[in-house]
Amino acid sequence: MxxxxxxxxxxxxxxxxxxxxxxxxxxxxxxxxxxxxxxxxxxxxxxxxxxxxxxxxxxxKSITAASVAILVEDNENYPEIKYDALMSNLLPEDFVMSCPEHSKGAMVEDLLSHRTGMAPHDNSYFGMRAECPDNAASITKNLRNLAVAAPLRSRYLYCNMMYTVLTHLIEVKSxxxxxxxxxxxxxxxxxxxxxxxxxxxxxxxxxxxxxxxxxxxxxxxxxxxxxxxxxxxxxxxxxxxxxxxxxxxxxxxxxxxxxxxxxxxxxxxxxxxxxxxxxxxxxxxxxxxxxxxxxxxxxxxxxxxxxxxxxxxxxxxxxxxxxxxxxxxxxxxxxxxxxxxxxxxxxxxxxxxxxxxxxxxxxxxxxxxxxxxxxxxxxxxxxKKKQKRSRPPKNSKPEHQSNRPSDANKTKPDMSQPDDEVEPQVKPLHQYTGHYWNSGYRGITVQIEDNRLFVDASDRAMGFTLTFHHMSDQTKYTAKLVDAVEGGSDPIEAEFLFEGDEVAGLGLGLEPSLKKLIWFHRVNGNTEGLEKGR
Known part of the structure; x- marks a missing residue:
C-alpha cells in the first residue's frame, strides 16, 4: 500500500x-x-x-519472560531455575503466599502464565509518591498478606505483581x-x-x-x-x-x-x-x-x-x-x-x-x-511527510491489562437509588475518622472533606481517592473511587464495622476478583502501626 x-x-x-x-x-x-x-x-x-x-x-512482559527463559536455559550457572521449579525453593524466605497450597505448589511457569490464583491486588502497592515506596523485594514479601482468588492452576487470572516477583528472582540469582x-x-x-x-x-x-x-x-x-x-x-x-x-x-x-x-x-x-x-x-x-x-x-x-x-x-x-x-x-x-x-x-x-x-x-x-x-x-x-494535526481535545481510559483493572464489576454497589431513598447519615462523621490498617494493603486514613468521609490514597502506585456516600444502617456506604491521575469515578462497596459505639474496622471492595471486601482494622492512638511491616 x-x-x-x-x-x-x-x-x-x-x-x-x-x-x-x-x-x-x-x-x-x-x-x-x-x-x-x-x-x-x-x-x-x-x-x-x-x-x-x-x-x-x-x-x-515478553522481555521479562525472556529474561527468566535465559536463566532457565543456562544450566551451568543456574541449574536450579526451571519452568517447573518451585518458587518457594528458589526464594524460600521471600516467596510465601497466604495459602499454604499456593506457597508450596507455585512454579516459575505459573507466574509467567498468570495461573497462580493470586488476585491482581493492583491497589495494594505504593509508588514513588509514598513515604515508603515499594520495590520488587517488598512486593514479593507482601504476597503472604494478600488473599488468593482461585485455586492454583485453576484459571487464568492476570496478575502484574507476579511479573515483578519474577524480577526479584532474577535479581537474587544473577x-x-x-x-x-x-x-x-x-x-x-x-x-x-x-x-x-x-x-x-x-x-x-x-x-x-x-x-x-x-x-x-x-x-x-x-x-x-x-x-x-x-x-x-x-x-x-x-x-x-x-x-x-x-x-x-x-x-x-x-x-x-x-x-x-x-x-x-x-x-x-x-x-x-x-x-x-x-x-x-x-x-x-x-x-x-x-x-x-x-x-x-x-x-x-x-x-x-x-x-x-x-x-x-x-x-x-x-x-x-x-x-x-x-x-x-x-x-x-x-x-x-x-x-x-x-x-x-x-x-x-x-x-x-x-x-x-x-x-x-x-x-x-x-x-x-x-x-x-x-x-x-x-x-x-x-x-515521509510529517503529519500536521490540530489539537483536538483528549482523554481516555485504559483498556484491560492497564494499570487499574477496569473489570470492577463484581462488587460495584447499586448507585441508581434516588437520594430520597438513601437513609440519612445520623452518626457524627468524626466517629468514623482515623487510621486503619490491613497487612497487605497497609495504612489508610479516613478524614472529613466537604462534609463527607474521604480517603486520599494518591501515594499508591495506582493512586486514588475515595469519597463515601451513606446508604444504610450507618455502616454501609458506596465509595466513589477516583483515579488520582486520570479522574473518572467507579463506585465500590464500603462498610464500617462497629463494636459497641466505636468503629473497629472498615471493609472496602478494592479487589473485584475476590468478590469480598478488604478489611482494615482501626488503629487507635497514633499512626505507628501504619508503618509496621512496610
Whole structure:
C-alpha cells in the first residue's frame, strides 16, 4: 500500500481515539520500515518519530519472560531455575503466599502464565509518591498478606505483581539489578541502545529529550499532559521505555531466534500454558480463542500463529505482534491510553496486508493491500511527510491489562437509588475518622472533606481517592473511587464495622476478583502501626 494511504488511516484512527502521536515499525523478512506520526509533545510542539520513546507498559512482559527463559536455559550457572521449579525453593524466605497450597505448589511457569490464583491486588502497592515506596523485594514479601482468588492452576487470572516477583528472582540469582540484567543480556546484545528500564535510566543515557509526553483526554477540557512515570514497584510487569525502531529489534530477535533468543528460549516463551476468558461474540472472524504462553499471548488467524502482547498505562498504549511462519512483525506505540486501541486495529490490518488479504471491492487483477507500511515501497520512512494535526481535545481510559483493572464489576454497589431513598447519615462523621490498617494493603486514613468521609490514597502506585456516600444502617456506604491521575469515578462497596459505639474496622471492595471486601482494622492512638511491616 502507498505510504500516503497508511498515513491517512493513522490520521483517521488517531483523531477518532484522541492519540497525539504514534510510532510504527514493521518487519517483513529481514527488512524494517518505520515511521512516526503526529506529536510527541503538544506544548512545546515536537514531532513524533520512529525514535520517540514511549512507556510500552505490559509489552515489557515478553522481555521479562525472556529474561527468566535465559536463566532457565543456562544450566551451568543456574541449574536450579526451571519452568517447573518451585518458587518457594528458589526464594524460600521471600516467596510465601497466604495459602499454604499456593506457597508450596507455585512454579516459575505459573507466574509467567498468570495461573497462580493470586488476585491482581493492583491497589495494594505504593509508588514513588509514598513515604515508603515499594520495590520488587517488598512486593514479593507482601504476597503472604494478600488473599488468593482461585485455586492454583485453576484459571487464568492476570496478575502484574507476579511479573515483578519474577524480577526479584532474577535479581537474587544473577546478583544484578533487573535494569543491569536487561542491559547486559538483552539490550546490548540486540543493539537496543534507546531502550531502558524506567524513564530515569533513559534520561541518564542522555535520551530524556526523546521521551514522549503522555496525554489524557477529556471531552470537556481537552488534553491533559502526564509524564512518563517512574515505577520501581512495577518493574517486570512494565516500565520499559523504548522506541518503535528499538522494539522492532526485539521482535526481529524473537522471529529469527537471534542473539540471546536461542531456539530453546523461544520455544519456552511461546508454549501455551493458560486460557484467558473471552466472549465468543467478540471473537474476530477466522480467529481462534486466545492462549497465554510466557509474556506473550497467542492466537491463530487464517491458519497462522500470531504472537504478541498489549500494553496500556496512564498516558501511553502499545501493541506488538509477529507471525513466525512468514517472518512478519509489527510494533505500534503512542502517547495516550487509547493508543492501545489504535495499535490493535492497525496491527490487525497490517497482518491482513502481510497475508495478502485484499479489499473486497478492489479492481480485479490489481493487488492493493488493505493497509500497511510496505517495506518494498520506494518511499523511505525518513522521507515521509510529517503529519500536521490540530489539537483536538483528549482523554481516555485504559483498556484491560492497564494499570487499574477496569473489570470492577463484581462488587460495584447499586448507585441508581434516588437520594430520597438513601437513609440519612445520623452518626457524627468524626466517629468514623482515623487510621486503619490491613497487612497487605497497609495504612489508610479516613478524614472529613466537604462534609463527607474521604480517603486520599494518591501515594499508591495506582493512586486514588475515595469519597463515601451513606446508604444504610450507618455502616454501609458506596465509595466513589477516583483515579488520582486520570479522574473518572467507579463506585465500590464500603462498610464500617462497629463494636459497641466505636468503629473497629472498615471493609472496602478494592479487589473485584475476590468478590469480598478488604478489611482494615482501626488503629487507635497514633499512626505507628501504619508503618509496621512496610
Amino acid at each position: 502507498l505510504l500516503s494511504d497508511f498515513t491517512s488511516r493513522v490520521e483517521e484512527l488517531t483523531t477518532k481515539h484522541h492519540v497525539p502521536g504514534l510510532s510504527v515499525a514493521v518487519l517483513s523478512e529481514d527488512q524494517v520500515t518505520s515511521a512516526g506520526f503526529g506529536s510527541a509533545s503538544i506544548e512545546p510542539p515536537l514531532p513524533c518519530t520512529a525514535d520517540t520513546l514511549f512507556d510500552v507498559a505490559s509489552c515489557a 546478583k544484578l539489578s533487573f535494569s543491569d540484567f536487561l542491559e547486559d543480556r538483552i539490550f546490548l546484545p540486540l543493539a537496543m541502545n534507546s531502550s531502558s528500564l524506567q524513564p530515569a535510566n533513559a534520561r541518564a543515557k542522555g535520551l530524556g529529550d526523546r521521551i514522549a509526553a503522555g496525554y489524557i483526554w477529556n471531552k470537556t477540557s481537552g488534553y491533559r499532559e502526564c509524564q512518563c512515570a517512574e515505577c520501581p514497584e512495577g518493574q517486570g510487569a512494565g516500565s520499559v521505555i523504548t522506541s518503535a525502531n528499538d522494539f522492532i529489534k526485539w521482535v526481529k530477535a524473537l522471529v529469527n531466534q537471534e542473539g540471546p533468543i536461542t531456539q530453546k528460549v523461544y520455544q519456552g516463551l511461546v508454549r501455551p500454558r493458560s486460557f484467558p476468558s473471552y466472549h465468543p461474540a467478540r471473537l474476530k472472524p477466522l480467529t481462534s480463542p486466545p492462549l497465554y504462553a510466557a509474556g506473550v499471548d497467542i492466537y491463530y488467524y487464517r491458519g497462522h500463529m500470531v504472537v504478541g502482547h498489549n500494553g496500556v498505562v496512564t498516558g501511553f498504549g502499545a501493541r506488538f505482534a509477529f507471525i513466525p511462519s512468514i517472518k512478519f512483525g509489527a510494533v505500534v506505540m503512542g502517547n495516550s491510553s487509547e493508543a492501545g486501541i489504535v495499535a490493535g486495529i492497525l496491527i490487525r490490518e497490517l497482518i491482513d496486508d502481510a497475508l495478502g488479504i485484499l479489499e473486497p471491492d478492489q479492481a480485479a487483477g490489481v493487488r492493493v493491500s488493505k493497509v500497511g507500511v510496505n517495506p518494498s515501497a520506494s518511499t523511505k520512512a525518513g522521507e
